Amino acid sequence: xxxxxxxxxxxxxxxxxxxxxxxxxxxxxxxxxxxxxxxxxxxxxxxxxxxxxxxxxxxxxxxxxxxxxxxxxxxxxxxxxxxxxxxxxxxxxxxxxxxxxxxxxxxxxxxxxxxxxxxxxxxxxxxxxxxxxxxxxxxxxx
Numbered sequence: 606x607x608x609x610x611x612x613x614x615x616x617x618x619x620x621x622x623x624x625x626x627x628x629x630x631x632x633x634x635x636x637x638x639x640x641x642x643x644x645x646x647x648x649x650x651x652x653x654x655x656x657x658x659x660x661x662x663x664x665x666x667x668x669x670x671x672x673x674x675x676x677x678x679x680x681x682x683x684x685x686x687x688x689x690x691x692x693x694x695x696x697x698x699x700x701x702x703x704x705x706x707x708x709x710x711x712x713x714x715x716x717x718x719x720x721x722x723x724x725x726x727x728x729x730x731x732x733x734x735x736x737x738x739x740x741x742x743x744x745x746x747x
Contacts, residue, residue, distance in 0.1 A: 632702060635734070639700055639707050639727060642734045646725070653689035658682075663728070663735040670741055692716055705729040719743065 642661045649657030662682045669679040693713040701708045709725040726738040 666737040
């Protein structure tokens with residue numbers, strides 16, 4: 606029995622270490638791809654680059670939000686729109702990865718000192734991370 610343990614224990618440790626090491630590499634490459642996708646979104650938003658929008662946003666994705674009057678609204682991404690928004694500077698607050706689903710939280714600081722927040726939901730399909738939903742809101746000061 607002791608002989609079996611001496612043989613199997615190193616194999617088990619090696620298997621666990623290899624599995625952990627592989628998952629870390631996968632997570633790191635996914636994290637890098639998610640950062641790149643998010644950066645492409647902001648480049649597209651700041652410069653009206655249709656190319657960058659198409660690199661980052663899923664063609665069937667949508668903006669979802671509550672309007673100032675309290676009603677819900679949404680609209681499908683317009684990847685051919687050449688509108689630019691240079692009124693803010695973005696800061697990534699966090700990236701969470703759950704397999705083929707990710708959530709990116711960002712703060713957008715505007716010129717007037719107010720903060721807005723965007724939550725990006727990304728899905729990995731066909732080996733690429735794409736933004737499928739963008740939800741946003743403004744900071745509320747009490």
